[in-house]
Amino acid sequence: MKKILSLSLFLTLLNFIANANGVIILEGNYQGKNLYIQNPFAGSGVGFCVFEVRVNGNVTTDEWNSSAFEIDFSAQQLKLGDKVEVKISHKDDCKPKVLNPEVLKPKSTFETVSISVDKDGTLKLQTKGETGKLTFVVEQFRWNKWVNVGEIEGKGTAGPNDYSFKIAPHSGENQFRVKQVDYTGKPRYSPVAKYRSMSPEVTFSPIKASKDITFSSETMFEIYDSYGNIVKKGFASMVDVSNLPKGIYYINFDNKTDQFVKK
Secondary structure, eight states: OHHHHHHHHHHHHHHHHHHHOEEEEEEEEOOSOOEEEEOOBOTTSSSBSEEEEEETTEEOOOOOSSSEEEEOGGGGTOOTTOEEEEEEEEOTTOOOEESOGGGGSOOOOOEEEEEEEOTTSEEEEEEEOOOSOOEEEEEEEETTEEEEEEEEEOOOSSSOEEEEEEOOOOSEEEEEEEEEEOTTOOEEEOOOEEEEEOSOOOOEEOSEESSEEEEEEEEEEEEEOTTSOEEEEEEEEEEEOTTSOSEEEEEEETTEEEEEEEO
8 A cells, every 4th residue: 555655656746847847949940050048057056957958859969067058950960941849848946048049030041043024924033042931022113112012932941942923013114022021120132023014004083082983994002191191002993982081182003193182
């Protein structure tokens, strides 16, 4: 009976110890840099906080028994862009600090091999040197500014990688580019691709509207009030303006800017 109780107590103690431990999990992509960990003493004052580090499920040979240590990814034979999962197991009465977690976040490193728009109105992009999955934002130069017209999911591999995106050109000369924004917040741009559309210029009516604004063909548009606030935007051949207060409004459409009066 005593042996059964002792075994039960031992298993309970093991379960308590296991549950008393904490785990920090970091996920991302290998960018060629290592992680640095600040490792305090355990709350009991005996030993250091971290007692195990795993990279992609494998226990590392890094020296955890120190106040600071490095997780060396070179020993894992990783390639740039490879997925990485790091599990840092630590005692529950303390917590280590990851000093540079951003090194696992995707960074915009793409290089543009080519960018163009074919005669069918499809943007063709080829890149190389991607090291992490990031979205490409497709921009078009309209109304004296760059406008977001769509997105392409990046592949995040060294490449070369081929992408395509169906554009909606305005009349006349068009300009397109793509950009990526990583954790630094700084955008990385492709060169500009130019494309000339032979479609006729879009017009609208009426100048004084009570219900609808009608375009001569479908177009991207933005409507601003007299204070510069955007009140409507989209892609259409007709816009319902019946719910707008009376006054003067500015309208961006096709490749031009005009105004109308809501009566």
